Each structure stands twice: as C-alpha cells, then as structure tokens.
Amino acid sequence: MSEGTAFKFGENVDTDLIIPARYLNTSDPEELARHCMEDADPTFASRVKPGDFIVAGANFGCGSSREHAPVAIKASGVACVIAKSFARIFYRNAFNIGLPILECPEAEEIPLEGRIRVDLQEGVIRVVDTGKVYRARPIPPFMQEIIGAGGLIPYVAARVKK
Amino acid sequence: MQRVPQTITEKILAAHAGREYVEPGELISARVDVLLGNDITAPLAIREFERIGVPVFDPAAVVLIPDHFTPNKDIKSAEQAKIMRDFARRHDLPNYYEVGRMGIEHCLLPEQGLVGPGDVIIGADSHTCTYGALGAFATGVGSTDLAAAMALGETWFKVPESLKFVYTGKLGPWVGGKDLILHTIGEIGVEGALYCAMEFCGPVIENLSLDGRLTMCNMAVEAGAKNGIIAPDEKTESYVRGRARRPYQLFASDPDAGYKKVYEYDVTGLEPCVAFPHSPDNVRPVSKAGNIKIDQVVIGSCTNGRMDDLRLAAQVLSGEKVHADVRLIVIPGTQEIYLQALKEGLVETFLAAGAVFSTPTCGPCLGGHMGVLAKGERAVATTNRNFVGRMGHPDSEVYLANPAVAAASAIAGRITSPEGVR
Numbered sequence: 246m247s248e249g250t251a252f253k254f255g256e257n258v259d260t261d262l263i264i265p266a267r268y269l270n271t272s273d274p275e276e277l278a279r280h281c282m283e284d285a286d287p288t289f290a291s292r293v294k295p296g297d298f299i300v301a302g303a304n305f306g307c308g309s310s311r312e313h314a315p316v317a318i319k320a321s322g323v324a325c326v327i328a329k330s331f332a333r334i335f336y337r338n339a340f341n342i343g344l345p346i347l348e349c350p351e352a353e354e355i356p357l358e359g360r361i362r363v364d365l366q367e368g369v370i371r372v373v374d375t376g377k378v379y380r381a382r383p384i385p386p387f388m389q390e391i392i393g394a395g396g397l398i399p400y401v402a403a404r405v406k407k
Numbered sequence: 408m409q410r411v412p413q414t415i416t417e418k419i420l421a422a423h424a425g426r427e428y429v430e431p432g433e434l435i436s437a438r439v440d441v442l443l444g445n446d447i448t449a450p451l452a453i454r455e456f457e458r459i460g461v462p463v464f465d466p467a468a469v470v471l472i473p474d475h476f477t478p479n480k481d482i483k484s485a486e487q488a489k490i491m492r493d494f495a496r497r498h499d500l501p502n503y504y505e506v507g508r509m510g511i512e513h514c515l516l517p518e519q520g521l522v523g524p525g526d527v528i529i530g531a532d533s534h535t536c537t538y539g540a541l542g543a544f545a546t547g548v549g550s551t552d553l554a555a556a557m558a559l560g561e562t563w564f565k566v567p568e569s570l571k572f573v574y575t576g577k578l579g580p581w582v583g584g585k586d587l588i589l590h591t592i593g594e595i596g597v598e599g600a601l602y603c604a605m606e607f608c609g610p611v612i613e614n615l616s617l618d619g620r621l622t623m624c625n626m627a628v629e630a631g632a633k634n635g636i637i638a639p640d641e642k643t644e645s646y647v648r649g650r651a652r653r654p655y656q657l658f659a660s661d662p663d664a665g666y667k668k669v670y671e672y673d674v675t676g677l678e679p680c681v682a683f684p685h686s687p688d689n690v691r692p693v694s695k696a697g698n699i700k701i702d703q704v705v706i707g708s709c710t711n712g713r714m715d716d717l718r719l720a721a722q723v724l725s726g727e728k729v730h731a732d733v734r735l736i737v738i739p740g741t742q743e744i745y746l747q748a749l750k751e752g753l754v755e756t757f758l759a760a761g762a763v764f765s766t767p768t769c770g771p772c773l774g775g776h777m778g779v780l781a782k783g784e785r786a787v788a789t790t791n792r793n794f795v796g797r798m799g800h801p802d803s804e805v806y807l808a809n810p811a812v813a814a815a816s817a818i819a820g821r822i823t824s825p826e827g828v829r
C-alpha cells in the first residue's frame with residue numbers, strides 16, 4: 246500500500262516522451278530520472294516525490310523497445326504507473342526491471358494531481374479526498390516477487406540460490 | 408466443475424502454467440520447452456545469464472543458432488558469434504548449430520523436430536511466432552527474458568486475447584500462404600492484432616501445406632501479434648512424426664471459446680499480393696503494382712526459404728533467364744533444404760537462369776550482407792519486413808511478395824505475376 250500524487254498524462258505516451266533519445270548516451274538511472282517525462286511535462290522531474298504515481302491513457306510506453314524508459318520512471322521514485330493499457334514491450338520491460346504497473350480501464354477518471362492510495366496486491370486505487378475506488382487487475386504474487394527483488398535478473402539470482 | 412471454453416493458445420498456456428484454465432489479460436508463470444537465441448541476441452542474454460551464476464536449467468532446451476551475419480561478414484560479427492559458440496561449448500549445449508550444419512533459425516527448428524505441437528517456445532527474435540504453425544505457442548521476447556528462462560526453465564506471460572481468422576473459398580494459381588498473410592495484414596493493419604493471438608483456420612488453411620502455414624504464422628508479428636497459431640491436424644502430425652525429439656501434444660480451440668474478434672475472408676479470386684514500401688500493410692494485388700522496375704530479387708528468409716518456396720520459384724524460372732538489369736539471390740533456409748534443392752535439380756535451374764545460390768543465412772533480409780541495396784535501388788523480396796532501410800540504404804525500397812512473383816519479377820525486370828512472363 247502506498248500513497249502519493251497522481252501525475253497525469255494522455256494517451257499514447259511514447260518512449261521518447263518518457264525519456265528523450267538525446268539522453269540515451271547514459272544508462273545511469275539517476276541521470277535518466279532527471280529527464281524523465283521531460284518532453285511531456287518539463288516540471289515533472291523536479292516535482293515528483295518517491296511514492297508518487299504516473300497515471301495515463303491507453304498504450305503507455307509505445308515506441309521503441311528501450312529499457313531506459315521504465316528505468317527512468319522507476320529511478321524518479323514513481324511507485325507505480327497506472328494506465329488504461331500498456332504497449333507490449335514496455336509492459337514486459339517494466340516488470341523485468343522491477344517497476345510496478347497497473348492496468349485500470351478508468352485510469353483517465355483519476356483526478357489530476359489528486360492524492361491516491363494504491364494497493365498493488367488487491368489492484369485497488371482509492372482517491373484519498375473523495376474515497377472513490379477504481380479497480381485494476383491485481384499484480385499476481387510471483388510478479389510482485391520480481392518487482393520486490395528489483396527486477397527479473399536479481400529475482401532469478403535470488404531464487405536459484407535458495 | 409464447470410468447463411471453461413478456451414482457445415488453443417489459452418489451453419497450451421494453461422497446461423504449461425499447471426492450471427485448469429487461464430483468462431486473457433491474466434499474468435501467468437509458465438514452463439518453457441524451448442528457448443532460442445541467435446548471433447545478435449544471444450550474446451546479450453549470455454551476459455545477463457552469467458550474472459545469475461547458475462547452470463542452464465536444461466541444456467537440451469536451449470537452441471543457439473548463428474544465422475544473421477554468418478558465415479561471419481566482419482570482425483565484429485565474428486566476435487559476437489564466438490561469444491555464443493564458447494558459451495555453447497562451456498555449457499555442453501547439444502543444440503548449437505554451427506555454420507555448415509545450421510539454417511535460418513525459424514526454418515531449422517521445425518525441420519529438426521526441436522519444436523512440436525503443444526510446446527511453449529520463447530526466442531529472442533521477433534519471428535519466433537513462426538512455430539505456431541505446428542500448433543505451438545511461440546513468441547518473441549527480449550534478451551533479459553531469455554537469460555532468466557535459461558536459468559529457471561520458465562517465464563511469465565500475459566495471456567493474449569485471441570483473434571480468429573477464417574479463410575474460405577479456393578486459392579487461385581500462384582496464390583499461397585504469403586498472399587493470405589499479406590492480404591490479412593493489409594486488411595487489419597500493422598497494429599491490427601496488437602498483443603493478440605492470431606488464430607488461422609478454415610478450409611483454406613486445412614488445405615495449405617505446412618510450409619505455407621509456417622509462412623503465415625511467421626508474419627503474425629507484422630500485424631503486431633504476440634503469436635500466430637494453427638490447430639494441428641493430419642498434415643501437422645505427418646510432418647512432426649519421425650522428427651519430434653520429445654513427445655508432443657495436440658490442442659484445439661473449443662467451438663465456444665471466446666474471441667476478441669472473428670474475421671472471415673473468402674479468398675476466391677484473391678491475387679498474389681505485394682506489400683509496397685515501407686510497411687507490410689501497404690498491400691496491393693500484383694495486377695495493380697504498376698510499372699516498378701527493380702534491381703534485385705531475394706528469394707529466401709524465414710518467411711519463404713523452404714522447399715515449397717524454392718520449388719515454386721524454380722518452376723517459374725525453369726528455362727528462363729534473369730533480366731539483364733537484375734541480380735537474383737536465392738537462399739535456402741537450411742542445409743537440408745540446400746541438399747534437397749540440389750537433389751531435385753532446383754539449384755541447376757537457378758544457376759542456369761543466372762541467379763546466385765547461397766549458403767543458408769539471414770543475410771540480405773535485414774540488410775546484413777549478401778545483397779545489401781545501394782541508394783535508390785529497389786528489390787522484390789520474399790522476406791517479411793520492408794521498413795525504411797531494411798535491406799540497405801535508407802533510400803532503397805523493398806517490395807514483399809511470394810516466391811513465384813519474386814521469380815517472375817526477376818525475369819521481367821519489373822514487378823509482375825508469373826502470368827506476365829509465361
């Protein structure tokens with residue numbers, strides 16, 4: 246369970262909006278985080294706080310297969326991306342690098358910069374002010390384990406050493 | 408207990424997840440039967456895998472094939488291939504296929520019986536979806552996914568929604584699997600099956616050869632699909648019998664299974680199709696191609712490098728000559744296909760016509776080597792992608808077609824159907 250501010254974006258947020266190609270000469274997460282969402286909202290990187298959320302419309306993360314995109318979002322402190330739907334490769338990459346994402350059909354109704362409380366296990370999104378609840382498909386336990394481990398490779402490494 | 412109707416894709420995934428049934432949209436962890444890597448993607452996966460520090464879960468399940476830039480075209484590609492070769496030796500992988508014994512991965516795996524009906528197959532290559540033609544669930548993944556699965560023998564999937572494509576009617580002369588899939592992509596667009604399973608069925612598919620089916624499933628990814636799939640039948644069984652190295656299992660969709668959408672195409676009267684630059688959905692019937700002069704023709708690739716394809720091309724080229732302004736490059740999909748083509752006299756037909764006949768390789772399909780295009784040049788290719796710069800210079804053009812149209816175009820020096828040259 247975490248609580249934070251919902252930073253809202255529209256539909257078809259592509260990987261160039263998430264992290265512009267001009268910053269791809271580094272793979273340092275902190276550096277990438279400084280430019281996260283820069284071309285969609287230049288103030289985002291300075292305003293986002295650990296535990297906040299990105300909320301968006303359909304097809305979030307479309308475009309290139311670069312893993313830098315979910316890495317930048319994760320390093321910026323975002324607790325979870327909530328979108329109506331995700332592009333296929335972004336979806337795989339997000340889980341594989343340990344960034345939680347939720348698919349919520351009513352993502353667009355979540356109030357702009359509102360405080361929300363999100364339960365990843367249950368897939369429940371509650372707007373703090375109004376108490377309004379939106380539902381997403383919960384993240385299954387083994388996917389939560391991957392996220393908890395910090396991504397697929399550390400998860401597998403930990404699992405095989407048990 | 409109430410029976411839940413399922414599609415073939417859902418049934419295979421459920422069986423590999425140890426579940427009664429799975430639902431579209433659900434995230435599952437599933438056992439993987441075969442894992443594939445090539446000389447571009449395996450080196451990255453190997454680096455990640457070595458960070459985990461364990462042995463390969465099942466050395467026989469990992470298939471590594473140097474096919475993209477081989478026989479190696481330069482030092483860089485030789486180094487990449489070496490990483491894979493060294494890894495295969497170190498881990499005693501029985502299914503590493505060296506140059507001289509290899510083939511284009513998606514031609515080789517079915518041929519060698521490494522994949523079969525009911526399997527779950529992941530490959531760090533987008534055209535891994537080809538094996539759906541045998542009634543398997545096969546999909547492309549990233550190198551990280553491949554690395555993790557090499558350690559665990561399992562991976563995670565989001566269960567795709569299924570789209571059903573029903574083909575009825577009668578196929579005309581020179582029309583085959585390539586035209587069915589190009590027509591379909593032309594209809595639904597390159598995002599028409601985004602994230603979905605494309606299930607091909609109907610009387611036309613039942614009559615289609617295995618080679619034609621492999622061509623169709625190969626290009627499912629060009630419509631954005633996660634996998635393409637065809638229910639196994641008599642033909643599938645006679646193909647896999649004697650080849651399969653492991654027991655296989657036949658699955659079929661329930662008649663009342665749920666589909667996101669059903670498309671029906673009556674293909675009577677369908678002409679050979681050509682996908683114009685620079686997108687596989689920019690499809691026209693060959694008669695509407697206009698007067699497009701060409702510089703090169705490539706017959707081969709994981710889409711159309713199989714026996715049926717070479718026979719078709721040789722049939723058109725027999726006794727004919729390649730146009731003076733055209734370079735025709737013919738590439739068999741595997742060593743076995745090469746040998747068979749030799750035995751059947753096809754190689755002689757190609758050479759007599761003035762074509763190049765190459766060792767198996769991806770080569771020009773991805774603009775790697777063996778026929779890269781210069782600025783302003785145009786090629787007809789039996790491959791699967793015609794994106795900007797796919798076969799060479801960004802100002803070159805690729806037109807996708809079936810092997811008969813490709814061969815006829817090589818003779819005419821412009822895009823034409825076989826009827827145009829015979």
Ligand code: SF4
Binds near residue numbers: 475532
């Ligand atoms: S033949 Fe072309 S599409 Fe097929 S695996 Fe090789 S490069 Fe990829």
